[in-house]
Amino acid sequence: MRLRRDLTVPLLFVCACSQPTPSVAPAPAPAPGVSETGITARHLEQRLAIVAADSMQGRETGTLGNVKATDYIAAEFRRLGLEPAGDSGGYFQTVPLAKVGLDSSSTIRVGGSTLVTWRDFAGFAIDSTRSLDGVQAVYGGLLSDSTTWISPSEAAGRIVILGVPPGQRAYLPFGTLTHQPRFGRAVAVAAGELNLFPPDALAAAKAGTVTIKGPTTQGPFQLVLSPEATTALLGAPIGGLSRGALGPALQGSVVVRADPLPAPARNVVAVLRGSDPRFRGEFVALGAHNDHLGLAPSPADHDSIRVFNRIVRPRGADSPQRAPTAAEAAMIRAALDSVRKLRPPRPDSVYNGADDDGSGTVALLEIAQAAARAPLRPRRSLLFVSHTGEEEGVFGSSYFVDHPTVSRDSIVAQLNMDMIGRGDAVDLPGGGPSYLQVVGSRRLSTELGDLAERVNAEGGHGFRFNYSLDAPGDPEQVYCRSDHTEYARYGIPVIFITTDLHEDYHQLTDEAQYIDYAKLARVVDLEYDLARTVANLDHRVLVDHPKPDPAAPCRQ
DSSP, rough: OOOOOOOOOOOOGOOOEEEEEOOOOOOOEEEEEETSSSSHHHHHHHHHHHHHHHGGGGGGSSEEEEEHHHHHHHHHHHTTTTTEEEEEGEEEOOOEEEEEEOOOOOOEEETTTTEETTTTTTSSOOSSEEEEEEEEEEEEETTTTTTGOOOOHHHTSSSSEEOOTTTOOOOOOHHHTTTOOOGEEEEEEEOOOOSSSOOHHHHHHOOOHHHHHOOOOOOHHHHEEEEHHHHHHHSOOGGGTTTTEEEOOOOOEEEEEEEOOOSEEEEEEEEEESSOTTTTTSSEEEEEOOOOHHHHHEEEEEEHHHHHHHHOOOGGSOOOOOOOOHHHHHHHHHHHHHHHHHHOOOEEEEEIIIIIIIIIIHHHHHHHHHHSSSSSSSSSEEEEEEOOOOOHHHHHHHHHHHHHOOOGGGEEEEEEOOOOSSTTTTTTTTTTEEEEEESSSTOOOOOHHHHHHHHHHHOOOOOEEEEEEGGGTOOOOOOSSHHHHHHHHHTEEEEEOOOOTTTTTTTTTGGGGGHHHHHHHHHHHHHHHHHHHHHHSSOOOOOOOOOOOSSSSOOO
16 A cells, blocks of 8 residues: 655664675466465465565565566466456556656755755656746645645646644655646645654655656646745745745756666556456456565664554554654563564565555455356456556556556446455454455445445355545545555546555565465455456446546545
8 A cells, every 4th residue: 555655663673784685586486276266365375475575575666576576477367368458468568667856956046045955855756857937836735635725726837835734744645646737836745843854765755756757747746845945935934824825936946867767667467358248348457556665775673663563653654653652662672572582683674565465466366366267257357457656656557547458438347455464453453354444435336335235245254344444534545545546537436445554564574474364365255256246247337426537636
C-alpha cells in the first residue's frame, strides 16, 4: 500500500553492520507442490517464499529485484496457459518511468530574500525546468481535506500552498497530486511544525522521485516548504490567512535533472478467456502490486524495530514518528532484553514486503491457477494485472488504465488485493480470523458491494466486513492509496480488500514469517469466489453512482 517511504529507525536500535551484497541470481523456479489444483495455505506459503525472498532485493520499481519478481509472475502466467496481454503480444507492459530530481541550482527569490534549495524547499515530480518569474503563491486549503481546496480558476498559473494542521503528519500523496491539473503551476505543502528534512528524507529527496516519462505537460510539480519559506511565499504566516490569499510575485526557476532507472518498470498482464461467446469480450480485472521499497541505506536490527514499533508505532510507517515516553522506553528495554536472551541482534537491510504486497501477488497467482484448472471457466474473461510502481505513486495502474491493453470499456469491475495476509488480534484491536477491511465496494456500484456481502455469506467464508477505512474523509485516506483508485477514475466499479496496516507496514520487518497463511488462503478463496460470481452474471455490474472526472483528485 502506498505511502511516503519511511526509512527512519530510532538511533538507539540501529545495528552498525556491513550491508550484504545483494544477490542478482535469477528468480527461483516454483517450489514443489504449487502445481496442484486448489487454493491452500501451503501453496501460498511456498509462493511467498519466492516473492518475498532476500534475493528479490525488496522488488523496488525499476531495479533488478523487481525485474526478477515480474519474470517469475510472467513465467507462472505462461505455465498456467494464460494468454499474454501486455505489449507486442507478450506478458509485460513497460511503464516509462524515470527518476527526476531538483537540481541544487534552483532558486526562488521573493522580495530581497533568496530561498535555499534543500534548506527552505524541496521539489518532487518536476518533469521540466520551470521559470517562476512573476508567479504568485496562493493559500489553497488543507492537505488532508480536498473539500477545502480552492477552485481550478483560483489556482491557475499559481503555486498552491496546502497547509498541515498542527500535530498532523505531512503525508504528501505524490501520485494523486501530480496528476491533478487543478493545481496550476505547482502544489506545495507547508511543513509547519514538523521537521522538514530528517536526514533519510533529505537523502531520498536529493536522490529524486520516480515519475512517468512522456511529453512535457507543464502540469503541476510539488514542493515541500519550511515554515519560513511558506511565510515568504504567502507574505504572512499561514495560520492567519484565508483560503485564496495571494502572496507577492516571485522570481527564479526550478531546474530539473532526470536519470534513467537501473532496469525496466513492468506491469505483467494476462487473460484467462471466458467460456461464453456473448461475454468473453468483457473482463473482470484482478490486481495486486508487485513492487516494494527495495534496500535500506544501512542495516538495522530486526528485533529492535519490531519491539519499538509494537509499543510506539503499532501501524508502522502510518504511525507518527516520535520518541518514546519514559514508560514506553522502559517497556522497550525490558522487551528487548528478553529477546536478547533468546538470540543476538539480526541485522537486516531488505524491505521484503511480504504482506505489502507479496500477499496480494501470490493471491493473484493462486487465483489464476485455480481458474485455469477449474472444470468450467467463468462466462466472462478474467484479466490479471500485476502492477508495478504502486509504492512510488500508483504509476503502474495509472499507466495501464491510461494505456489499456484491452478496451477500457470492456472492464466490468476491478478487484484489488493489497496487504491481505495479517489482521489478527496482535496486529490491531478487533483483529482476528474474521477481520477484513472492504473499501470502495459501493462507491460506484451498489450491486457490487451487495454481491460481495452475498458471496461472503452464501459461500461460507466467514468474514466480518469492516468498512471503517472506507468512510468518507477518513484521515488514513486508504481509498486513495492503492491501485483500484486508478480504475475508479474511469468509472470502473472497484472493491479493495485488505487485512489492514500493522507494526511491520513499510518496515524491514515485513517478512513472510509473520503472515497468517490459513487466513490468507480464506481471503484468496473469497476473492476468487467473488470474481467468478461477477464474471458469471447475465448482465454487467450496474453502475448507479456518478462516474468521477478522471482528472479530478481522488476523494476519500
